[in-house]
Amino acid sequence: QVQLQESGPGLVKPSETLSLTCTVSGGSISSYYWSWIRQPAGKGLEWIGRIYTSGSTNYNPSLKSRVTMSVDTSKNQFSLKLSSVTAADTAVYYCARAKAMGFDYWGQGTLVTVSS
């Protein structure tokens, strides 16, 4: 059974860079797309982007200028960096396995708060 676990700081200062890592266990990270999705408190889901294990990426156009994703197949991990954060980036961040048909495995989510 594939499991995903997000990790990273829960508090980030405004204008700084949010950094999260997702560790995949129970299966190989290879040959799949992997996504980051976020959800502000009380609001809906927002797709941030996806990365293939080759390193190829696609990002949400609304966040593209601030997002960088990377993958480390040797550690079965992929990562998210979101720069120049503001309070509007405060949310629960989920990592998930992405297929064209949908997101079939999700992490439990990690709350990131942007505050000084």
Add this chain to the structure above:
Amino acid sequence: QSALTQPPSASGSPGQSVTISCTGTSSDVGGYNYVSWYQQHPGKAPKLMIYEVSKRPSGVPDRFSGSKSGNTASLTVSGLQAEDEADYYCSSYAGSTYVFGTGTKVTVL
């Protein structure tokens, strides 16, 4: 890339059916048979309930069904049970990107 439109709320009594709509455009819902639906209970991660418009992952009850017509997809929950009370989100592949719906809170009366 705008969010897909869902009704904010839907409700039904136990045993009844409820249908949730998800309206997009020809660039997402109408352009691909890659609409998926997610159930999210409070404080939990979303769970895939329907993929490729109408297919159910293993373990999802057959009370959940999906369909699509043009730019609008629908999720129907038949024989409502108390545990079906949750938020539901649709999502569509949009050609190397994805878009989610605005979400619908389903209440079991």
